[in-house]
Amino acid sequence: MKQLGVLALAGFREAIRNRVTVVVAVFALVLIALTTVVMNLTVFSLDRVVTDFGLGVMSLLMISLAIFMSVGMLNRELERRTVFLIVSRPLSRSKFIVARYVGIMVTLTMLLAAMSAVYATQIWFFDVPLHNSMPAAIGGLWCQLLLLSAMGVFFSSMSGPITAAICVVGLYLVGQWTADLHVIAVKLGPVTGAIARAGYYVLPNFARMDFKPQAAAGMSVTLGEFVDGLGTSVGWSLLFIVGATLLFQRRDFK
Amino acid sequence: MHPAVECEGLSKTYRVGFLGRKVKALLPIDFQVNPGEVFGLIGPNGAGKSTTIKVLLNLVMPTTGKARLFGKDVHDPRSRESLGYVPEAPVPYEHLSGLEYLQLQAGLAGLTAADAKGEVTRVLDRVDMTRHAKLRIRQYSKGMTQRVMLAGALIGKPKLVILDEPTSGLDPLGRRLVRDLILELRRDGAAVLFCTHIMSDVEMLCDRVALLIGGSIHKCGPISELVADTRTHEVVVDHATKEQVLALLKPDDVARLEVVAQRVLFHVADTRLQDVLKALLNGGLTVTRIQSERIPLEETFMAALRTSNQPGGLE
């Protein structure tokens, strides 16, 4: 437990001092602040723009960052051989992976919290009526980050960063539209329908964690819906992390 | 008591490229390092030194054979409970400060917060880096980085320290520090395993060495033994002619014979010296001087290299 703690702390320190993370974070804050200007110029419904644009920017940036951090992490450590200094301690490789994953999530959670604070300020500033779907959308985004990072760690434990990124992005896009793909595939014929149904149940369904549409439409999110999204995320993440530790167990560090 | 390091039939074949071409980095090797011993793994570049060390640290999976630290298989993390390690040309987390890096190492080594604080202070002081402890590692010079890495390996007073090319690329002061640290560790009863291609370090520090060439151990033993094989003696006989001397001795025993102003000088192998002296004295000649010549390890190394036809890198 202590080892996990110190490793996650070091990972977090590395991440926040890494220029890329900082640049992305600053960029995000600037973009969100920019929405304020945009909103002053639009004549359309202000509430909708605030929720839509703010949440959209936040999720796009956080998702990119989650993928960037998770697919690069193991390979960077292997390439620069920092991993040698860690796993030469009395610590299993599984612990190393979990600690790295926790470190990424701590960093992402802090950034998400900072962005949410800016977002909340905007909402307050423009007197947008509060709605339970707004925090739900942010919570849902966190669930997506949890799963995306786990996927990134999984794929990077067996391949290079670019392949891993392609896999994660591919699965994410498919996972966004599994429901739609399902409908289309069923219409095309029984075989594709069966494949799509299998895919629908076998692939992680990101749409279940995405509450932005409800937030934009001002619809509420029920506790059941949220728990469903959280459960999907946690379940899949566990699976991916366990897979990553198994793959990593006997890999040569060169 | 278990040996600090045990290797049995350890071999490693890397697979490279898309087609999985095989590279035999290590043929089966066996060796042991005992507690309190400084063991040198020497050999030219590409001999398999780093591969051996990586297997011991569970960084690389052996193709065949077993490796144990303190009697525990290297796959078991507990084998590394009392271990310090500095990899070849280490690149640590550059955004951490030296102090934070050492705190991380202390935490990973399982020290309590209070112990960690004392240990970090002690090792920082030992490598003379207290002044720069708060600087980020990316701002360190190569020598400073190596010092902090060494400090990390000393945390928690390990019973085994493994160093991969610890002195290469260091200035004389840095080399001196490494040597002092190794001797200090031995004095405290720790085992040290280090690999190098710098022979002067080996002769100065090691109790035993293994000469690794092309992935197999060419020779292994105490330094004195490795060198004794090739020890020769120069014998000087006064007031004698070449013919007188040769008449008393077997031709195989005499090498590099010279005659200088009524004196005959020649070389005799260590194993034949006593017989040669008896023959000379019984024959009525006067031996005025015997000088032992130790062929330096470097020569042994080069000779081994020549017989194995390996390209060698030697400093």
Ligand SMILES: Nc1ncnc2c1ncn2[C@@H]1O[C@H](COP(=O)(O)OP(=O)(O)O)[C@@H](O)[C@H]1O
């Ligand atoms: N990751 C690797 N993949 C393929 N071959 C390797 C790898 N690492 C080392 N080798 C090969 O194994 C041999 C031994 O390398 P190494 O153990 O690094 O030697 P040394 O440390 O003695 O210089 C060399 O021929 C090297 O090319």
Ligand SMILES: [Mg+2]
């Ligand atoms: Mg090497």
